[in-house]
Amino acid sequence: MSQAFFASCPRGLESALAEELHEIAARPGLARLAPIQVHREMPGGVTFSGEMAAAYAVNLHSRIASRVLMRVANRGYRREDDIYDLVRAQRWDHWFTPDETLRVDVTSHRSPLQSLNFIALRIKDGVCDAMRERSGERPSVDTVNPDVRIYAHLTEHDCTLYLDTSGDPLFKRGWRLEKGEAPLKENLAAGILRLAGWVPGQTERPFYDPMCGSGTFLVEAAQVALGLAPGANRSFGFERLKGADNKTWNALKAAARDDEEAARKRVASEPLELAGSDISTDMLSMSQANWERAGLPGEVRLKQVDARFAQPPFAAPGLMLMNPPYGERIAVRGERRRPMDEAPVDEIDDEAANQFASAFATTLKQHFAGWQAWVFTGDLTLPRRLRLKESRRTPLYNGNIECRLFRFDMVRGGNRNAPAQPSA
Numbered sequence: 001m002s003q004a005f006f007a008s009c010p011r012g013l014e015s016a017l018a019e020e021l022h023e024i025a026a027r028p029g030l031a032r033l034a035p036i037q038v039h040r041e042m043p044g045g046v047t048f049s050g051e052m053a054a055a056y057a058v059n060l061h062s063r064i065a066s067r068v069l070m071r072v073a074n075r076g077y078r079r080e081d082d083i084y085d086l087v088r089a090q091r092w093d094h095w096f097t098p099d100e101t102l103r104v105d106v107t108s109h110r111s112p113l114q115s116l117n118f119i120a121l122r123i124k125d126g127v128c129d130a131m132r133e134r135s136g137e138r139p140s141v142d143t144v145n146p147d148v149r150i151y152a153h154l155t156e157h158d159c160t161l162y163l164d165t166s167g168d169p170l171f172k173r174g175w176r177l178e179k180g181e182a183p184l185k186e187n188l189a190a191g192i193l194r195l196a197g198w199v200p201g202q203t204e205r206p207f208y209d210p211m212c213g214s215g216t217f218l219v220e221a222a223q224v225a226l227g228l229a230p231g232a233n234r235s236f237g238f239e240r241l242k243g244a245d246n247k248t249w250n251a252l253k254a255a256a257r258d259d260e261e262a263a264r265k266r267v268a269s270e271p272l273e274l275a276g277s278d279i280s281t282d283m284l285s286m287s288q289a290n291w292e293r294a295g296l297p298g299e300v301r302l303k304q305v306d307a308r309f310a311q312p313p314f315a316a317p318g319l320m321l322m323n324p325p326y327g328e329r330i331a332v333r334g335e336r337r338r339p340m341d342e343a344p345v346d347e348i349d350d351e352a353a354n355q356f357a358s359a360f361a362t363t364l365k366q367h368f369a370g371w372q373a374w375v376f377t378g379d380l381t382l383p384r385r386l387r388l389k390e391s392r393r394t395p396l397y398n399g400n401i402e403c404r405l406f407r408f409d410m411v412r413g414g415n416r417n418a419p420a421q422p423s424a
């Protein structure tokens, strides 16, 4: 039976996710095993449809999605009781038994109803009452490690109910133990890589992250270059739902394992040109540990370098991508001319950021001619600090923090003075 799905993603990555879903749908073999119809970009995600196996494939292969939700019902509402009635009318017993534990999450956009917690409670009651009516028993709630997650999204007039097929959010790939300072979520990092042009089939150039932290960009970039499935080493919520199509799921996983085997052989003859550096040796150890846990074949070049004095790690120019520290929690490290006690903290941080930016811009101009440098930051004034003209800026969100992905095209003696093009 064909189902409607919503793949959610960080805000700003909807087009990148839609592009990725089209690529997943076109993967060899998927048209037969798990056909996917990609529909519409919506704020915060993309809709698609297919059999349940379509959700298996997207969970397994999407790097950018946060979750894959299956649409259960949609109806207009005015009061909490209307939502309860909608929930109560659904055949939840088709999907899980009262032995499974439950969690309900509610999001809203312009809903006139006041308390999302109360609505979550009413939805939980509706599910439990519906289950008890059919089987005499009701499921219990587990907010930490539930077997089944139900989502409701309320707009001004409409309520949509979803059953989650992902379980843990998809940015949890299963390889990260080492977190570092302010690591990027893996799916946000993967979306940024795609926006920077690091997509399957276009990864032949060198890649360098001069502020690599725990190595999120490096691991994601390597997995993209090797064509590895991001979900190959984790479990998913759909595996706990009734009627799972194990034959198709096993076939999808077997195909992903074959891809991995082929990638290992390829890397033995064509090593990846990926490098990272950081001012902190602790961060470099984390990058190395995460690289190894991700089971990546081959080596990543890691070196302790202050980004102000970075040198290209490879002979040919390539793609530089970085996420400098920004905000109250962490700051760029490097020397500060004024002693800390002579100026207020904000001013010191601002001055330090300007000093870093000026030195880093000089390094880019002197040593990275021919490179494309992409910087993901919450500092919207970065191009001014760098005194470089960006050739593209893309608005994105890191959680609730408004950010930009800036692109700088480095040419000898400066960077191209092209007008900035907002890409979204």
Ligand SMILES: C[S@@+](CC[C@H](N)C(=O)[O-])C[C@H]1O[C@@H](n2cnc3c(N)ncnc32)[C@H](O)[C@@H]1O
Pocket (backbone or CB within 6 Å): 179, 180, 181, 182, 183, 184, 210, 211, 212, 213, 214, 215, 216, 217, 277, 278, 279, 280, 283, 305, 306, 307, 308, 323, 324, 325, 326, 331, 332, 333, 334
């Ligand atoms: C926001 S974190 C990067 C997080 C990384 N993208 C990840 O996902 O783990 C910024 C990194 O910049 C590093 N850093 C700070 N000042 C630096 C400098 N002057 N040169 C090089 N790295 C620096 C910090 O050690 C930190 O690991």
